[in-house]
Amino acid sequence: MSGKESAERAGAGREAVIGALAQRYHNRFSTGQAIREQHGHTASWHKNQPPDGVFFAETTEEVSEVVKLCAANDVPVIPFGVGSSLEGHVNAPMGGISIDLGRMDRLIEVNEGDLDCRVEAGMTRKKLNEQLRDTGLFFPIDPGADASIGGMAATRASGTNAVRYGTMRDNVLGLTVVTADGRIIRTGSRARKSSAGYDLTRLMVGSEGTLGIMTEIALKLSGIPEAISGGVCPFPDVRSACDAVILTIQCGIPVARIELMDEVQVAACNAYSKLDLPVTPLLFLEFHGTEASVREQSELFSGIATDCGGGEFRWEVEPEKRNKLWQARHDAYWAAVQMRPGTQGLATDVCVPISNLAECVASTRAEIDRLGIPAPIVGHVGDGNFHVLAQVDTNDPTEVEKAEKFLAWLVDLALSMDGTCTGEHGIGQGKMKYMKAEHGEGLDLMRSIKDALDPQGILNPGKVLPA
Numbered sequence: 001m002s003g004k005e006s007a008e009r010a011g012a013g014r015e016a017v018i019g020a021l022a023q024r025y026h027n028r029f030s031t032g033q034a035i036r037e038q039h040g041h042t043a044s045w046h047k048n049q050p051p052d053g054v055f056f057a058e059t060t061e062e063v064s065e066v067v068k069l070c071a072a073n074d075v076p077v078i079p080f081g082v083g084s085s086l087e088g089h090v091n092a093p094m095g096g097i098s099i100d101l102g103r104m105d106r107l108i109e110v111n112e113g114d115l116d117c118r119v120e121a122g123m124t125r126k127k128l129n130e131q132l133r134d135t136g137l138f139f140p141i142d143p144g145a146d147a148s149i150g151g152m153a154a155t156r157a158s159g160t161n162a163v164r165y166g167t168m169r170d171n172v173l174g175l176t177v178v179t180a181d182g183r184i185i186r187t188g189s190r191a192r193k194s195s196a197g198y199d200l201t202r203l204m205v206g207s208e209g210t211l212g213i214m215t216e217i218a219l220k221l222s223g224i225p226e227a228i229s230g231g232v233c234p235f236p237d238v239r240s241a242c243d244a245v246i247l248t249i250q251c252g253i254p255v256a257r258i259e260l261m262d263e264v265q266v267a268a269c270n271a272y273s274k275l276d277l278p279v280t281p282l283l284f285l286e287f288h289g290t291e292a293s294v295r296e297q298s299e300l301f302s303g304i305a306t307d308c309g310g311g312e313f314r315w316e317v318e319p320e321k322r323n324k325l326w327q328a329r330h331d332a333y334w335a336a337v338q339m340r341p342g343t344q345g346l347a348t349d350v351c352v353p354i355s356n357l358a359e360c361v362a363s364t365r366a367e368i369d370r371l372g373i374p375a376p377i378v379g380h381v382g383d384g385n386f387h388v389l390a391q392v393d394t395n396d397p398t399e400v401e402k403a404e405k406f407l408a409w410l411v412d413l414a415l416s417m418d419g420t421c422t423g424e425h426g427i428g429q430g431k432m433k434y435m436k437a438e439h440g441e442g443l444d445l446m447r448s449i450k451d452a453l454d455p456q457g458i459l460n461p462g463k464v465l466p467a
Helices: 003-024 033-038 060-072 125-135 149-154 200-204 238-250 263-273 291-307 319-330 332-337 354-371 397-416 432-439 442-453
Strands: 053-056 077-080 097-100 107-111 116-120 172-178 184-188 213-220 227-234 257-261 282-289 314-316 344-351 377-380 385-392
Touching: 003 053, 003 060, 033 053, 060 077, 060 097, 060 172, 060 184, 060 213, 077 213, 107 125, 116 125, 125 149, 149 213, 172 200, 184 200, 227 291, 227 319, 238 257, 238 282, 238 291, 238 354, 257 263, 257 319, 263 319, 263 332, 263 377, 282 291, 282 319, 314 319, 319 332, 332 344, 332 385, 344 397, 354 377, 354 385, 354 397, 385 397, 397 432, 432 442
Parallel strands: 053 097, 077 097
Antiparallel strands: 107 116, 116 213, 172 184, 172 213, 227 282, 227 314, 257 282, 257 377, 344 385, 377 385
């Protein structure tokens, strides 16, 4: 078949799918330019690549039906949650149909005695915790953005609580998934462990919609702590702050949150969130437990911080003041964006073994200063993960080139320290170029899995696996 014939066939397939969806779901299917661009939107500097149409699903069966229709016509399918991903995950580089799961946001069941629940994929983390509040339970994974649970599972998200409660990988018990041929399968169970067969749940978690579309997720829950204490501790430099983190983890102090902001990010947050934090590298901390255990953990950390050159703690036990501090941490991206109006935010992350954290962060800060790129550093440093929030003038080719070289440099640094090119943002389009360097021959095995589960290549194509 010639290239022209292939293009004509693809175009005919798209027209057939669009026509069928418009006829059956005229009030829940759109080809409007604004809606399409919204569903190609990314929160980073990747070019917007909108789908050919957007379908607003309400049931797993509808998702299955649409996937079958697209498979029959070789049309790509891109799952969409709330669009908060950072590496182009929801773009449609080959066109296709975006399946918006936002209306599938029910809390299906809560099993309080077993500390678990089942939700639809469009449920957001904040809405879930609001509905769980009266049970005394909460879902601890907290990536900052009010992301959908389906999107969090697809990107294997983590966040500020990961050092104590783990990531999505650790908190997903099972899934309902629509496969590339439209079958509906269920993985896992409510049991906390199993030795039965391949772990399909873990295979799907982190697959970024390239192996299946998650429509329901069974989650582990945790009890709301009796006591919570949080605070901020200043340090003379990022290396000292990271040394304190390393010792805290190595000593086994069960800190719930331990977050780093460098002095550039602190200044941005002071301006954006109307705070008066000292403009120096800071650690944000939170301890969960009983009154006695929280007090003991705080005292142990205070001793470590002093030994590492840390200054006076600013502890907050009142929920309102503590929440204001953590809201400022969650707003770090928007605070960074305001540093340099007219530029594009470039958020990237890497993760290294905790023993290499201080060297990695300090080297990164030095390289940023050398290049002259406005870029604060923040991080979930308790598990070795940190972010750089560069502000880049995308109309300046020299600055874009400088930023791209920095990204490659940062990944090379992390990999040289036995780390990874991304601790939680995922691969999407943006980090495909680094997959071979990180995984080597393992990348071919990933391609074999993709080919076996999605032989037509219609599930979120152009993501994760480089051509």
